[in-house]
Amino acid sequence: MDATETPAPDQHIASAASSERIIEMTGVNKWFGAFHVLKDIELVVRRGERIVVCGPSGSGKSTLIRCINHLESHQEGQIVVDGTELNADVRNIDAIRAEVGMVFQQFNLFPHLTVLENCTLAPIWVKKLPKAEAERIALAYLERVRIPEQVHKYPLQLSGGQQQRVAIARALCMRPKIMLFDEPTSALDPEMIKEVLDVMVELAKEGMTMLVVTHEMGFARMVADRVIFMDQGEIVEQAEPETFFNNPRYDRTRAFLSQILAH
Amino acid sequence: MAEPARTFRAKPDRPAPAQTVGAVGWMRRNLFSSPANTALTLIGAYFAYWVIATVVDWALLDAVWQAETRRECLDAVGRSGACWPGVFVWFENLIYGLYPKDQIWRVNAGFALLVAWLVPLWLERVRSKVAIGVSAVLAYPVLASYFFLGGDKGFLWSASIAAALTAFVWVWATAIAERRTGRTLGELVLARADALDADPRHHRRLLFYTAAAGWLVAYALVALWYLPYVTTNDWGGLFLTLVISGIGITFSLPAGVVLALGRRSELPVIRLICTVFIELFRSVPLITILFMFTTMLPLFLPVGVEVDQLVRAIVAVCLFASAYMAEVVRGGLQAIPRGQYEAAAAMGLGYWQATRLIVMPQALKIMIPTIVSTFIGFFKDTTLVSIIGLFDLLNMARAIGEDTDWLGLFIEPFFVVTLIYFAFCFAMSQYSLNLERRLDTGQRS
C-alpha cells in the first residue's frame, strides 16, 4: 500500500481551491434495489480542490463518484455539477460528461483503437474538433503522461501502468473541468503504481479539480486538500490530511487507518 | 557488514535446439513423436492416398470425355469411370439456369460490376472505404437488377439506375483521386471551385450540385439504354444461388445488428417486437418458412396481386437469416465488458455513437468466425429453394439426370456441384481467417 514514501508535510502541494462551488451534493440517497448504498451524502467541492476518498470495500466510494457524472443515478437529494442539476430527465447529460473526465480501475481503454485514436475519439465526435486539431491535443497530452513513441500501438500491447497513463491522457483530451479517479492504481503491479501517481501529482500541481478514490495514503498526504472517509454508504469524516491522519475523530476511521497503514 | 552489491548481467540468448525447429523438427514433434503417433500418421497417410487415388481414377483416368448419351458412357467403361459429356452439355445451365444464351453476357457483366465496385476497398491509400462499401450495398443491387432483369423502365426505375450509375462513377473517381492526390473527389471539387474555406453549408450545396449534374448525365445515358426483359423463371443454377444467398447475406448483417440492439433495448415495446420476431423465425425450419411464403402469402395480399416466386424465396431467406444473425450479433454484444460502455458514456458519447464507434466494431470483430460460419450456412441453405420449384445450383444438377439423353446421370453433376460449393465456402472461410489476422490488435496474446 505504501508504494510512495510518505512525504513530509511541507511537501504538500499548495492548495489551488477557489471559492467557486463546482460540485454540490445535498441530501443524496441512493438504493440498489432494496440496498441503501448512499446515505444522506453532503459534499461540496470547490474549483481546484483535490479530494481523496477512502474507506473499506463496498462502502459506496465508487457509487459516490459515479453519481457525479451520472453513470449512476440517485433517487433522493440534489447533485449540481458546474451549475447544472443532475436528475432523471437531464437533457444535457452528455454535455456534463464531456466536462468531467473519469479514470477507471480497469483502464477501460478501447482495445480496437490505437492509443492515439483512443485519445482523439471523443474530441472528434463529442466536441466536433477537426481530426488534425484533436491529434495535436492528444499528442501533447500523451507526451505529458510520458507515452513516447507508443501512440500507434494498441492498448493491449502496453503495460498496465502505460495503459492507465493513456487513460488519463484520454480523459484530459476532453479538457475536463473535473477529473474523477476510481482506484486508478489498484489493478497495477506494484512497480507501476508510482508512474501513474506521478502523473496524477503533476495534474494536481496544475490546479485540476480532482476526486480520487484511492488507498495510496502517501498520495493523499501530498496532494489532498481534504480526505474523506466513507463507511456503509455514509461520509463518516472529512478533514485536511494533517488532521485526518494524525488525529482522526472516529474510532471507525482509526481502525481503518491502522489496517491500511499496518504494513 | 554488508558485502558491496554485485552487478547483475543477463545471459545472452542461445538458439533453440535443432530438433525443435525447421521442417524436420516440426515432423518429429507433430507426426512421429511417439510409436502410437507414428502408427496413426502412417494409417492416415495410407487412407488419404487410397481416397485420392480412387477419386482420380474415377474422375480422370477412367473417365469418358466424349459421348452423345449416357448409354455410350456405360458401354465404354461401365460405372468405374465418370461420364463428363453430360455435365459439359448442361454446364451453361448449371451456371446460368435457362437464361437466354444470347443474354448471358449480362449476368457476367453484373458480377464483373460487383468486383469492379469492390476493388477500391482493397487498394491502398483509399480513404473513403466506408462510403464505398455502403454504396456497394445500397446502389450496386439497383444497377445489377437492371442488368439481370432488363425491360422497360419508368421514371423512378430510370432515376434509381442513374443514381446507382453515378455512385459507381464516384467510387472509381474518388478512389483514383485519393490514390493520386491523397484528397477525396469532394475535396478536389471544392478546391477547384476555391470553396475550401467557405462555410460548410456552401460546401454541401456545391457538392450536391456536382452530384446532381452527374446524375443528369447518367439519366440521359440510362434513358437511351435498353436491355430485353428476362423473366426470373429463367434464372437458375449458380447464378440464382448467388443472387439469393448474396441478398440474404447482405441483408442479414445490418438487419441482425438492428434486431440484436432492439432485443437489448430499454424500451419494452421494441424489445418485445424484436424478441418475438427472432424467436419466431429461429424456431421454424427454413423449409417451413419457404412453404408458408409460397402458399400463405397470397392470403395476405389483395386479390390479383402476384408476387414473383423468386421474390418470395428471397424475402423468406432474408427474414430467416436476419433472425439468426441477430442472435450471433447479440452473442458478440454480450462479450463486451460493461467498462467499455461506461468509458464511452463517461466521455460524453451518446448511445448511438458508443454503439457505432466502440461496441459494434468490437462485437462484430470477435464474432467474425461465427458470422462467416453463419454466412456459409446461409449459402448452403439456399439449396432448399428447390422445394418451391426454383432451379438453384443443386436442383439444376438434379435435373441433368432427368434429361432423356443422360437419364440417371447424378453422381457427376453432384460431384461438380460439390466442387463449386466447396470453392465458395472455402474461400469465405479463408477470407475470414485472413480478416481476423489483419484486425487482431493483441487481444489473443
Ligand SMILES: Nc1ncnc2c1ncn2[C@@H]1O[C@H](COP(=O)(O)OP(=O)(O)O)[C@@H](O)[C@H]1O
Ligand atoms: N450495479 C449494482 N447493483 C447492485 N449493487 C451494487 C451495484 N454496484 C455496486 N453495488 C453494491 O453497492 C455497494 C457499494 O459499491 P461500491 O460503490 O462499488 O463500493 P466501493 O467502491 O466503495 O468498493 C457494494 O455492496 C456493491 O455490492
Ligand SMILES: [Mg+2]
Ligand atoms: Mg470501488
